Amino acid sequence: MTPSTPEQALTELRAGNHRFVSGAPQHPNQDAGHRAAVAVGQHPFAVIVGCSDSRLAAEIIFDRGLGDLFVVRTAGHTAGPEVLGSVEYAVTVLGTPLVVVLGHDSCGAVQAAREGVRTGAAPVGHLGAVVDAVSPSLLRAARQGVDDLDGIIDVHIAQTVETLLARSAVLAERVAGGRCTVVGMSYRLAGGEVRTVAQSPAPLPAPAAPADPALAG
Numbered sequence: 001m002t003p004s005t006p007e008q009a010l011t012e013l014r015a016g017n018h019r020f021v022s023g024a025p026q027h028p029n030q031d032a033g034h035r036a037a038v039a040v041g042q043h044p045f046a047v048i049v050g051c052s053d054s055r056l057a058a059e060i061i062f063d064r065g066l067g068d069l070f071v072v073r074t075a076g077h078t079a080g081p082e083v084l085g086s087v088e089y090a091v092t093v094l095g096t097p098l099v100v101v102l103g104h105d106s107c108g109a110v111q112a113a114r115e116g117v118r119t120g121a122a123p124v125g126h127l128g129a130v131v132d133a134v135s136p137s138l139l140r141a142a143r144q145g146v147d148d149l150d151g152i153i154d155v156h157i158a159q160t161v162e163t164l165l166a167r168s169a170v171l172a173e174r175v176a177g178g179r180c181t182v183v184g185m186s187y188r189l190a191g192g193e194v195r196t197v198a199q200s201p202a203p204l205p206a207p208a209a210p211a212d213p214a215l216a217g
């Protein structure tokens, strides 16, 4: 069944990533019957705003198939107008309950931005737009005293989550109303696992463990 709440969608994505990591993918929804079934309409349960890196294919790392994920990818998972419009289309027209910002270790876009800031050299052509979009995250990381690449990448993922919400009133309204959740995840290229680095709204705290009867009296 297609997940219809943010919590169900997140559970489904995490389960798929676990199958992928453990080497037991099911490749769901990739057969001819499903292809025909979704031709008449799509109801993706998650929007993925991911980096374009060739090793970060969303349907593979979350073990999903046709019609499951609405994927928007740019180098460095930037949040420009076309990306925002695509996200808004999915959450409003398609009713998708989850938006995931998907970054990864050793991200070349973040490395390029870092190099540009360090050397002051202007990037060639439109690569400058990518560097400009990532640069605010470098400043934020510097303010937080974070200077290792993977730490900066985590900051950039969290920054992208905040930028999506700050720039899209439509998305922020859905999140405030409990109809959508935005999660930032970092993927490890070698291990294949995703780790949550940001979430809006913040997840509820785990319920307190029941008191140990042995200690009760």
Ligand SMILES: [Zn+2]
Residues within 6 Å of the ligand: 051, 052, 053, 075, 076, 104, 106, 107, 108, 109, 110
């Ligand atoms: Zn990347």
